[in-house]
Amino acid sequence: MMKSALTVIAIPLVLFVILSACATPVLQPIEDKTASMKITIEEINKFAKIIEKARQEQLHILSPHWFAKAEASYGKAKSKAEKGAAVTDIREDMADATTYLINSEKSAAVARTTLAQAIESRRLARVAGATVLVKQYDKVEERFLKLAAAVEKNRISYTEKNAPKVSEAFRDLELIAIKNKTIGEVGKVVQQAEDSGAKKYAPQALEKAQRHFSETDEFITANRYETVEMQKRVDKAMFFAKRAIVLTDLNKQLEKVTSEGTSLWVEGIIEKITFNLLARDSRDLDMDSQVMNILDSIAALQENNKLITQKLVSTQNELEETKTASNTQIQALSQALASYQSKSIQDQKTKEHILAEKKATETKLESERQFNQKFIKIQNYFRSNEAEVYKRGNQLIIRLKGMKFPVGQAFIMPENYRLLSKVQRAIGEFENPSAVIEGHTDSTGLKETNDILSRQRANAVKEYLIANGTLPVNKIASRGYGSEKPLASNATPEGREANRRIDVIVTPGFKPGKS
Incomplete structure (x- = not known):
């Protein structure tokens, strides 16, 4: 991939230099100045695309000095063209821009090898959203740019010595960014639970929320790319964090209520459940009997669901029987075809055609059936x-x-x-x-x-x-x-x-x- 990227930029640059080097010294004066300027503007526009491609390939990052000089010379040429300056002056600036850009590409090629790991770590950090950590990211980015500048100055040993440290710094930023996006909100909710008094009113729930938060944090540290499992753990940690707040608020309210008030509140909940289950009102019984009444009603609903499932299975069996009947009909057609005796070549062709149509129809119906089932x-x-x-x-x-x-x-x-x-x-x-x-x-x-x-x-x-x-x-x-x-x-x-x-x-x- 890297080699192809170099080729994409290098080939048009080299061609541009060769054309410029060959054309400029031997170029005969053009009588039509308008035509000459038109050609020059076309060259500038082409170079603008090359500059943009180079930027996409991060030459402004991997070789900042030479790239900046290339852009500056290109800018001069463009400005002169807009002001109608002499074509020879414009082409001199374009030649300089081309030379600087080739130097930038050569330096970037070395940087891609020397800073390979740091470049990849930087990319992953940016993908994770580390750039929002402005101050931290800018410090590491500055260290990275210094290494790229060192490559331009041929200070390879210095670059090789410091590249692993910069790579690790980007890795640290990536992990921070991943945690901010995944478990960061959980941490805020856990803190909210602590601030709301969970340590006093719901200490066990708070301890469980803190434990799930810590375990999830440790998992992300060790498995930063296990996104599916990570999300499961984050969701679970968030559940217990929110639960701690709910229990804290509940216990605060219950603290202000009398014993009878608490009993009536619980009774009200049970009444709503029995009403929705269409169970009998059992508030005149003890608590265990009321709970058993609810469980019996749930068991009855589960039994009804079981009967419904059995009905569905029965319906499925009926469909299978229909399918079997259809297969029997197909087999009958096959037997009829088998019994058909053809003596002429035309009869044989007719038989083969019927067989092919039969097979095509079966295949079409089956594939459409499978596809429609999966679609639904x-x-x-x-x-x-x-x-x-x-x-x-x-x-x-x-x-x-x-x-x-x-x-x-x-x-x-x-x-x-x-x-x-x-x-x-x-x-x-x-x-x-x-x-x-x-x-x-x-x-x-x-x-x-x-x-x-x-x-x-x-x-x-x-x-x-x-x-x-x-x-x-x-x-x-x-x-x-x-x-x-x-x-x-x-x-x-x-x-x-x-x-x-x-x-x-x-x-x-x-x-x-x-x-």
Whole structure:
């Protein structure tokens, strides 16, 4: 990947230098100055794209000195062109810009090798959202930029010595960012429980909440990429933290109530339960008998559910019998075909054609039945505010309405993990599936920025699914369409919200409706 990235930038740069070096000394005076200036402006515009590509490849980070000089020379050339300066002066600045950019690429290539681990740690920290830790992040970023500058000055030994420390600093920031996004809110709720007096009114509940918080914190420290298990533990820790607050508030209220008031309150709860269970009012009995009355009513409901389940099984058996009858009919047709004796070549062809049509029909019906069953099942995975599930030919489309990204960014936030887990389950319903992740934006901002952002967001979802073992790399792709495929008008906030989306297009291993 890195090698291809170098090639993408290096080849057009080298070509530009060769053309400039060859053309400038031997270029004959052009009679038409307007045509000459037009050619120069075209060169400047082409170079602008090269500069932007270099920035995307992070040359401004990996080789800040040479990249800054390249941008400065390019800026001079552009300014002179706008003012109608001499073409020779403009091309001198363009030649300088090209030379500086090539130097920047060479230096960046060394940095990518020397700082490989630090670069990856920095990327992961940024994906985790560490940039919001402004002061801490800026300090580590400054250390990283010093290492990149040292590479430009050929101080390789200094860079190699300090790179591991910077890499570890980025790793620490990544962990802090992950914890802030996952368990950070739990810590606040635990603190809220302590502040509300849980230590006095609900000490056992508080101790349990603190223990789950600590265990989850330790798990994240040791397993920062185990997002599914991490979310389960965070949810559990949050449950006990909120429970501590509820029990604290309850015990505060009960402290002000008489013994009879407490008994009447409990009795009221039991009365509501028995009423909703359609059980008899048992408040004239002792507490154990009232509880037993509730349990007996629940047992009766469970027995009713059991009977309903048995009915469903019976219905399923009837369907199976119908299926068996249909199979018997097919077998009868097969036997009729087997008994059909054809002596002529035409008769044999007719028989083969009938057999092929029979097989194609069976395959089509079975594949369509399987696909429709899975479609209905997957629709029930998602709530209406999470996703919409459609069929399109032999493909299943999961439109993730509930997938949210920070403004202008492409990293996946923890609150999306549960939705993505449902997507994993949906994909897992099919045998040997493949998937395409499509990113879409609204029309706000620059088209080029929207195109890049949509690609990055689609790629983030793809990488998440690969990392969690949903699909192998060769079975999943991502694409970004920017604002090219809106679902609604971008003139309203509602329309723009609908257009900002991620679509997961799943293609099963078999093709429904195809032979």
